[in-house]
Amino acid sequence: MTDNLLLDVSNLRKSFGGLTAVDNVTLKVERGSIVSVIGPNGAGKTTFFNLITGIYRPDVGAALLDGVDLVGLRPDQVAAAGLARTFQNIRLFTGMTALENVVVARSMHMRSGYWGALFRTRAYGNEERSAIADASQLLGFVGLTGKADALAGSLAYGEQRRLEIARALATKPKLLLLDEPSAGMNPQETEDAKALILRIRSELGIAVVLIEHDMRLVMTVSDHIVVLDYGSKIAEGGADDIRTHPKVIEAYLGRGVAARTATSESETVS
Amino acid sequence: MAHGFFPGRSAWLIAYTLVVTLLCVLVFTGNGLIDTVAFLALLAPLFIASDFDKCDPRVGMPVLAFVLLCALPLVGMRNTFYLDVAIQVGIFAVLALGLNIVVGFAGLLDLGFIAFFAVGAYLWAIVSSPHGAALLGTGFPLQGDAFFVIAIVAVFVAAGTGALLGLPVLRLKGDYLAIVTLGFGEVIRVLANNLDKPLNITNGPQGIAGIAQPLTEVAGTLATTTAPAFKWQALIYYAVVLTLVLVAVLANRRLDSSSIGRSWLAIREDEIAAQAMGVPLVRTKLIAFATGAAFAGTMGVLFAAKQTFVSPESFDFNQSIGVLAMIVLGGLGSIRGVMMGAGLVTILNLQVLKSLSAGLNHLRATGFEIFGWSFANLPTQFEPSKYERLIFGLILIAMMLYRPRGLVPAERRPISAGNAGSAS
Amino acid sequence: MSFQLALELLPPTLADGLILGLLYATIALGYTMVYGVLGLINFAHSEIFMVGAVVAVELLTYVLAGSPLHPVLQLALAMIVAAAVSAALAGLAERVAYRPLRRSNAPKLAPLITAIGISLFLQDAVRFVESLFGQFIRPFPSMPFFDIPLPLTPNDSIPMKSVVILIAAGAMLVGLRYTVNQTRLGKAIRAVATDRMAASLMGIDVNRIVMLTFLIGGALAGVAGTLYALQFGRVDPFSGFIPGLKAFTAAVLGGIGSIPGAMVGGIVLGLIEMLIGTFVPILTNNAIGTEYKDIFAFGILILILIFKPTGLLGRPSTEKV
Numbered sequence A: 001m002t003d004n005l006l007l008d009v010s011n012l013r014k015s016f017g018g019l020t021a022v023d024n025v026t027l028k029v030e031r032g033s034i035v036s037v038i039g040p041n042g043a044g045k046t047t048f049f050n051l052i053t054g055i056y057r058p059d060v061g062a063a064l065l066d067g068v069d070l071v072g073l074r075p076d077q078v079a080a081a082g083l084a085r086t087f088q089n090i091r092l093f094t095g096m097t098a099l100e101n102v103v104v105a106r107s108m109h110m111r112s113g114y115w116g117a118l119f120r121t122r123a124y125g126n127e128e129r130s131a132i133a134d135a136s137q138l139l140g141f142v143g144l145t146g147k148a149d150a151l152a153g154s155l156a157y158g159e160q161r162r163l164e165i166a167r168a169l170a171t172k173p174k175l176l177l178l179d180e181p182s183a184g185m186n187p188q189e190t191e192d193a194k195a196l197i198l199r200i201r202s203e204l205g206i207a208v209v210l211i212e213h214d215m216r217l218v219m220t221v222s223d224h225i226v227v228l229d230y231g232s233k234i235a236e237g238g239a240d241d242i243r244t245h246p247k248v249i250e251a252y253l254g255r256g257v258a259a260r261t262a263t264s265e266s267e268t269v270s
Numbered sequence B: 001m002a003h004g005f006f007p008g009r010s011a012w013l014i015a016y017t018l019v020v021t022l023l024c025v026l027v028f029t030g031n032g033l034i035d036t037v038a039f040l041a042l043l044a045p046l047f048i049a050s051d052f053d054k055c056d057p058r059v060g061m062p063v064l065a066f067v068l069l070c071a072l073p074l075v076g077m078r079n080t081f082y083l084d085v086a087i088q089v090g091i092f093a094v095l096a097l098g099l100n101i102v103v104g105f106a107g108l109l110d111l112g113f114i115a116f117f118a119v120g121a122y123l124w125a126i127v128s129s130p131h132g133a134a135l136l137g138t139g140f141p142l143q144g145d146a147f148f149v150i151a152i153v154a155v156f157v158a159a160g161t162g163a164l165l166g167l168p169v170l171r172l173k174g175d176y177l178a179i180v181t182l183g184f185g186e187v188i189r190v191l192a193n194n195l196d197k198p199l200n201i202t203n204g205p206q207g208i209a210g211i212a213q214p215l216t217e218v219a220g221t222l223a224t225t226t227a228p229a230f231k232w233q234a235l236i237y238y239a240v241v242l243t244l245v246l247v248a249v250l251a252n253r254r255l256d257s258s259s260i261g262r263s264w265l266a267i268r269e270d271e272i273a274a275q276a277m278g279v280p281l282v283r284t285k286l287i288a289f290a291t292g293a294a295f296a297g298t299m300g301v302l303f304a305a306k307q308t309f310v311s312p313e314s315f316d317f318n319q320s321i322g323v324l325a326m327i328v329l330g331g332l333g334s335i336r337g338v339m340m341g342a343g344l345v346t347i348l349n350l351q352v353l354k355s356l357s358a359g360l361n362h363l364r365a366t367g368f369e370i371f372g373w374s375f376a377n378l379p380t381q382f383e384p385s386k387y388e389r390l391i392f393g394l395i396l397i398a399m400m401l402y403r404p405r406g407l408v409p410a411e412r413r414p415i416s417a418g419n420a421g422s423a424s
Numbered sequence C: 001m002s003f004q005l006a007l008e009l010l011p012p013t014l015a016d017g018l019i020l021g022l023l024y025a026t027i028a029l030g031y032t033m034v035y036g037v038l039g040l041i042n043f044a045h046s047e048i049f050m051v052g053a054v055v056a057v058e059l060l061t062y063v064l065a066g067s068p069l070h071p072v073l074q075l076a077l078a079m080i081v082a083a084a085v086s087a088a089l090a091g092l093a094e095r096v097a098y099r100p101l102r103r104s105n106a107p108k109l110a111p112l113i114t115a116i117g118i119s120l121f122l123q124d125a126v127r128f129v130e131s132l133f134g135q136f137i138r139p140f141p142s143m144p145f146f147d148i149p150l151p152l153t154p155n156d157s158i159p160m161k162s163v164v165i166l167i168a169a170g171a172m173l174v175g176l177r178y179t180v181n182q183t184r185l186g187k188a189i190r191a192v193a194t195d196r197m198a199a200s201l202m203g204i205d206v207n208r209i210v211m212l213t214f215l216i217g218g219a220l221a222g223v224a225g226t227l228y229a230l231q232f233g234r235v236d237p238f239s240g241f242i243p244g245l246k247a248f249t250a251a252v253l254g255g256i257g258s259i260p261g262a263m264v265g266g267i268v269l270g271l272i273e274m275l276i277g278t279f280v281p282i283l284t285n286n287a288i289g290t291e292y293k294d295i296f297a298f299g300i301l302i303l304i305l306i307f308k309p310t311g312l313l314g315r316p317s318t319e320k321v
């Protein structure tokens, strides 16, 4: 309890048929830190998120969030335990407004629920009002103040990414998992995303684990970087360690994918 | 918020309502088809006046109140036929509103909904009939006064049955629910038909007769020569049904616009994202399923009392599909649409098809000729009232292909930062 | 019940169970294949089966009755026509009702609701047409050849039709296995079932494969309908419902989406149903009669869904997130 360790994942493994998508991955995240998970396409990064958020069940391994074992929990229980996430291929509730998307994620913190809603108790009204107020505030936090009543599906791509972050934050997480928050963004939007990630830590005190292909973003925000390749962790450390790590260079370059070094500016390794 | 409010339109609405009411009170033809049309004409103002986007509530509300509280009872006391149809429409409206929560809000396809109606109906039938007394022993049958208590008990019995059935299935992909409910409807029917042995619980295919009615003394005291007790009894049922319809509408609206309603919409749109945002999937679906079942269970109690007789026939698959057709026709998730669907399908089923059958039979019997072709040649099988499935089937297919959101598409009123939970 | 009696009842019960099981399996294949490629429960499948049965019975009654053909040939002809009609109907349903919904962004429930609609429509449409000519409950015409008893045990026999059904349904299943495992078409079907998107990127015409799947499933249902009518001696517009529900249970029991699963599930369910239907009434002194056998089948469905929703041979599928 007293230690600084927030997320403690050990020896996680998951196979799909013959393919081991995540192989014996261990990861520790300290309170207030920003950790990045990088690796080539198909390395198992998203699967790793899916494993600790209860969407897939790991074959072996453990994941403790603040001492709570996440393995075997349902996704909603994981969310309740304080772990929230966004999705690589944005999964908003497109038929709901931006505000409603965020309010949905507050439901689990509402006590008066079903009967309260049926009988419109005072407690229900208060909760509803405070949930809406919080949600509006979160929309402001991610820079979507004017968009509260717009349908989520009608928002621009970058706005949808930010809305997903606001929605995840509404669950009041201890740790936020972001799956490629800057994918498909232009340099300016990426800059904004970076600022947002830093503010999540500094203003809300929430730790972040981030999957990213944009190396400049990764190198500038991360306290710690973990590199996956073919499901296994091949390297970890600070930005400088990773930049020069032979295995990392090999993983990215040895594949015959775009021959760019990890240090080249603002390029996306993909 | 009087946008779209045209004084002229309101005047027309009021005038129309009054004229139709007057016509219905004064002119009663006794011809099924014409009466049905007149009745539909009387229901039309309800539909128009409840559209508060187009009709000023200050006009709409009084019109609604007038039709429901004055016109229908008045016309109904003059001619109980109308009252009967109104009660049937009301019963099915509540059923449809219940199913709307399951299918329209939560997106779960329930094909055996009428099973919960049967649970409620048999519950009241058994505790309040001589047949049940033989089974349950001293203290039974319960008198009509127990009706309201049992109606509330039925809420929980039906909800419990729904939860038991839903629990194993709701964690699986949605399609399984459809087939399991389909099977469950069949199971209930088989049980109703066969549980007359070893212990006679349901009295099998003969059904249970002599079911108690509520408030018979009240109807008796009010009786006069012009308005005998049976008319008052019908009026009492009308009042009870009307109350339940209002409760059902309110429950639908409140649930839809609350956090649970948003959770239903969220899981309908994306189960995985909803779960990841902390929405418990099974629990949320189960609440919808059990709530729908509860509506049906209560109406079952009422149905049994009103008919004073229940038998397995009243709860066959056609009924489940009929209720589904109502909500698909009106518009999944649309409260006004669902009510309209309930009205249209019930009247179609109860009146139009029967009248058509009767009419054709009449033409056939008299050998009426048209362009040298005699109706006597019309095959005896050509009886529209027997082809409910054909009609329901066509409604379902046509609506899904051409108007999947129904005749009156649902319009959600999203919350906004300004009006925190103000919908009533 | 004496042990002796049980021993005597067992062989014919097992034989009937096997036959019923093969019929369920043949119907279940239609559910499972369509589910495999589209993830849709084709509720209309039970009525496509029923139409096959009706067509076969009518043909045998009115067209083939006086013909000099051998009864087996008559049956084969009826079966072929029934299969063709059922296949055409299944294809029609796919073309006019399901495919349009895949393109539009209709509500998720739309295909399911449409499927139910088609199913209801077919029931009453058949009833109407049949009624125009008289009774809509149609007996299987008397064909004495199929009743010739063949010895099963020293003191028990099975009728010829049982053997015919065993052979015909068995041949269908073997043929389908071959088609799916060994032919290009089969490969394409499996590809579409595994990943529709990827299959279409590989140049497979997905709509064509889906259509072929409906046609194959429909044809099998037509064959099953013919044999079902032969076995049970009658057919009516509503006689697809219960076998359809059971066949679906068989598909789930075997693992929905799995072709060998549907076969195994069908046979297992047929055997269980016959055993329960025969022995439970005896054991309970008829307190629980044969009427309940449908409820048992339903109970089995619920139990599988609770304890092993992937069925006997199905593989757990994890939706990619």
Ligand SMILES: Nc1ncnc2c1ncn2[C@@H]1O[C@H](COP(=O)(O)OP(=O)(O)OP(=O)(O)O)[C@@H](O)[C@H]1O
Residues within 6 Å of the ligand: A016, A019, A021, A039, A040, A041, A042, A043, A044, A045, A046, A047, A048, A088, C318, C319, C320, C321
């Ligand atoms: N549900 C699943 N079933 C089968 N295979 C899967 C499933 N989910 C992921 N995989 C496979 O596991 C491997 C890792 O996939 P994953 O999505 O985790 O990669 P990633 O590192 O997130 O890649 P990208 O950078 O492209 O997002 C891939 O080969 C993928 O095809």
Ligand SMILES: [Mg+2]
Residues within 6 Å of the ligand: A045, A046, A047, A088
């Ligand atoms: Mg990924």
